[in-house]
Amino acid sequence: xxxxxxxxxxxxxxxxxxxxxxxxxxxxxxxxxxxxxxxxxxxxxxxxxxxxxxxxxxxxxxxxxxxxxxxxxxxxxxxxxxxxxxxxxxxxxxxxxxxxxxxxxxxxxxxxxxxxxxxxxxxxxxxxxxxxxxxxxxxxxxxxxxxxxxxxxxxxxxxxxxxxxxxxxxxxxxxxxxxxxxxxxxxxxxxxxxxxxxxxxxxxxxxxxxxxxxxxxxxxxxxxxxxxxxxxxxxxxxxxxxxxxxxxxxxxxxxxxxxxxxxxxxxxxxxxxxxxxxxxxxxxxxxxxxxxxxxxxxxxxxxxxxxxxxxxxxxxxxxxxxxxxxxxxxxxxxxxxxxxxxxxxxxxxxxxxxxxxxxxxxxxxxxxxxxxxxxxxxxxxxxxxxxxxxxxxxxxxxxxxxxxxxxxxxxxxxxxxxxxxxxxxxxxxxxxxxxxxxxxxxx
Numbered sequence: 485x486x487x488x489x490x491x492x493x494x495x496x497x498x499x500x501x502x503x504x505x506x507x508x509x510x511x512x513x514x515x516x517x518x519x520x521x522x523x524x525x526x527x528x529x530x531x532x533x534x535x536x537x538x539x540x541x542x543x544x545x546x547x548x549x550x551x552x553x554x555x556x557x558x559x560x561x562x563x564x565x566x567x568x569x570x571x572x573x574x575x576x577x578x579x580x581x582x583x584x585x586x587x588x589x590x591x592x593x594x595x596x597x598x599x600x601x602x603x604x605x606x607x608x609x610x611x612x613x614x615x616x617x618x619x620x621x622x623x624x625x626x627x628x629x630x631x632x633x634x635x636x637x638x639x640x641x642x643x644x645x646x647x648x649x650x651x652x653x654x655x656x657x658x659x660x661x662x663x664x665x666x667x668x669x670x671x672x673x674x675x676x677x678x679x680x681x682x683x684x685x686x687x688x689x690x691x692x693x694x695x696x697x698x699x700x701x702x703x704x705x706x707x708x709x710x711x712x713x714x715x716x717x718x719x720x721x722x723x724x725x726x727x728x729x730x731x732x733x734x735x736x737x738x739x740x741x742x743x744x745x746x747x748x749x750x751x752x753x754x755x756x757x758x759x760x761x762x763x764x765x766x767x768x769x770x771x772x773x774x775x776x777x778x779x780x781x782x783x784x785x786x787x788x789x790x791x792x793x794x795x796x797x798x799x800x801x802x803x804x805x806x807x808x809x810x811x812x813x814x815x816x817x818x819x820x821x822x823x824x825x826x827x828x829x830x831x832x833x834x835x836x837x838x839x840x841x842x843x844x845x846x847x848x849x850x851x852x853x854x855x856x857x858x859x860x861x862x863x864x865x866x867x868x869x870x871x872x873x874x875x876x877x878x879x880x881x882x883x884x885x886x887x888x889x890x891x892x893x894x895x896x897x898x899x900x901x902x903x904x905x906x907x908x909x910x911x912x913x914x915x916x917x918x919x920x921x922x923x924x925x926x927x
Contacts, residue, residue: 516866517926523619523877524922525581526574526899527843528563529626529670530590532886533570535560539589541634541712542627542889548697552690552716555892561884562907564605571612573883573900573909578919581619583842583879584609585626585670586659588633588651595632595647603658610662619664621842621879623751624652624735626670627889629713635702638711639675639724639731649734656742666746667789667842668735671753672728673778676721681770691717714889729781736785751789751842752778755796756826763800770798779834787876788835789842795823811856814847814895821860825868828875838874841865843881847888847895854899854914862927880918884909 531537536559546556563570574582590602606622613620625648629638633647641647652668660666679687695717702710711718718724736748754775759767782788794817797804811819828839846857862878869875885898893904899918900909921927 516863518866518869520925522875522925523581523621523840523879524579524918524925525583525619525621525877525879526577526579526883527583527879527881528570528883528886529585529623529628530587531557531560531585531626531628532882532888533561533563533884534587535562535564537587537589537628539593539631540587540628541589541631541638541710542714544631544634544701545697545710545712545714549700550693551697552693553890553892554894555887557887559904559907560887561902561909566907567609568612569909570883571609571616571618573911574618575616577899577911577915578923580617580922581621581664581877581879582613582883583621583623585623586655587628588625589628589630591655592630592651595630595636598654600658603655606655607659607662610659614662620662621665621667621840621877622659622663623667623670624655624739625668625713627712627714634710634712635705635707637707637709638713638715639727640709640711640718640720642727644727645731645734648731649738652735653738653742656739656746660739660743660746663743663746665787665840666739666748667751668732668739668748669728669750671751671791672725672732673752673774675715675728676718676724677774678716680773725777729777732781733784747786749782749785749787749789749837749840750778751791752782752831753791754827754831755794756792756820756823756830757796757798758826760797760799760804764798766800766802767798775830776834779831782831782835782837785835785837787838787840788831789840790824790827790831791843791881792824792827792841793843793845793847794818795820795826811846811848811853813853814849819846819848819853819857821857822864824861825864828865829868829871829873832873838876840876841878843879845881845897847897849896851912851914854912855917858914858917859921859927862921866927 537543546553586606592598610620679691698710732750739748757767806818813819824844832839846854882897884900885896885902888895899915900911
């Protein structure tokens with residue numbers, strides 16, 4: 485149950501330029517100006533900032549005997565109450581959009597019972613965005629699921645896609661009019677695939693611990709299988725991936741049935757994998773396993789959300805260490821600004837739909853690293869857009885330091901720091917860097 489941002493996944497990206505016309509105003513002016521209406525935003529997810537999601541599967545998993553979680557979410561950033569403060573942070577930075585997620589466990593705390601009060605809660609956030617001139621981008625499911633869903637086997641359950649679609653229909657009927665962009669699932673390509681690409685030492689500890697914690701919860705509730713939406717261990721990863729793919733398709737249909745003109749997509753975790761030498765077989769096999777089924781599915785969507793934090797180098801035998809020197813994140817991994825451009829190019833090459841950067845950032849206690857990363861990465865992104873790749877927006881992860889799943893509160897991805905006693909949010913200098921770019925619509 486580690487955060488995907490902390491793990492050096494072998495996710496494959498291919499440096500192939502899209503066969504598209506250069507976008508006007510990008511290639512010809514000599515200035516790094518972004519298109520009119522380009523979205524500048526920051527992202528959060530409900531479980532990671534709201535706090536006290538007691539009906540969520542993760543809430544129970546954190547407290548299981550032998551749980552691999554380093555901490556429990558608890559109050560998180562108290563954003564369930566302080567969402568107006570969060571929206572003000574986005575507005576005050578000079579950003580134009582906010583990406584947040586719905587907590588399914590609040591909206592459907594028991595199977596078939598939907599809370600109008602909780603739907604109204606998220607409606608107020610959407611209305612709060614509009615009141616501040618912010619474009620609401622809403623993820624319908626960001627990893628965490630209702631406890632009842634997990635106790636029925638989570639995404640291993642053959643009924644899971646239909647249950648998810650029913651939730652999407654209810655949420656879209658209540659909220660759809662105010663949403664600008666909808667994402668069904670967050671990083672579903674990771675489910676069941678992490679053990680194949682994690683370092684053996686991590687796999688040997690983490691997978692058994694995750695399995696044991698799930699089995700302990702199953703025994704406690706007297707069910708055959710308990711699976712959260714953020715598991716590392718899965719008894720049948722193939723079935724889970726198949727159900728997630730079906731769930732996305734049915735969820736998209738359900739949302740479109742309520743509001744046909746609402747742009748719908750999903751988000752993928754993508755590392756910019758690069759081949760070292762002429763043998764690309766290792767890189768290509770990883771790409772096919774972890775990306776391509778979802779990128780092909782996204783051909784039916786209105787856009788693809790891309791989430792990137794680093795690159796990986798691959799030769800014919802396996803992963804290769806990056807060059808020495810340069811910035812590193814808290815986990816010691818290379819900070820490589822051009823990785824964002826690489827995955828955006830590849831995602832569009834396969835999916836052939838517009839791209840939104842729904843997450844990008846760095847885990848570091850040294851904000852100077854973030855200040856260097858943001859303009860450097862956006863400069864490279866601009867080059868890809870000049871090639872003709874349609875990119876509609878950039879959302880930085882995260883608005884505030886928050887609960888990062890298995891790693892608890894140690895990671896620091898935020899543009900704002902968080903005092904967990906007072907819930908005060910304090911802007912880091914990187915807010916001024918991103919804000920200046922957003923206000924100028926140029927880097």
